[in-house]
Amino acid sequence: MQNVVLTEAIYYTLLSLTMPMHGYGIMQNVKELSKGRVRLAAGTLYGVINNLLDKNWIEALPEEEQSRKKEYRITDLGKEILVAEIERLHELWKNGENFWRAYNENHSI
Numbered sequence: 001m002q003n004v005v006l007t008e009a010i011y012y013t014l015l016s017l018t019m020p021m022h023g024y025g026i027m028q029n030v031k032e033l034s035k036g037r038v039r040l041a042a043g044t045l046y047g048v049i050n051n052l053l054d055k056n057w058i059e060a061l062p063e064e065e066q067s068r069k070k071e072y073r074i075t076d077l078g079k080e081i082l083v084a085e086i087e088r089l090h091e092l093w094k095n096g097e098n099f100w101r102a103y104n105e106n107h108s109i
Helices: 008-016 023-033 042-054 076-106
Strands: 058-060 071-074
Touching: 008 023, 008 042, 008 076, 023 042, 042 058, 042 071, 071 076
Parallel strands: none
Antiparallel strands: 058 071
């Protein structure tokens, strides 16, 4: 698996698409997951979606006849990328936590 560092927009979009979702749903889910810190504008989101479609990390679901909403979902490759990123972030967290603990032990008043 290649080492890929994801932007927050890509990370949260992949995380959102573990369930089939349309664009507006993705924007709302990202906002909720990040507690409002990350807000995707439509242009940013559709740039991310096109990028992820090109990489085969997500796929568009067949459109329903009477709906204009396009739904997407993560692919198996996208899941592998997402899991690798979660593992990378977990490693960063653990290393930071270990550093912080050692720092506080050596600099206590």
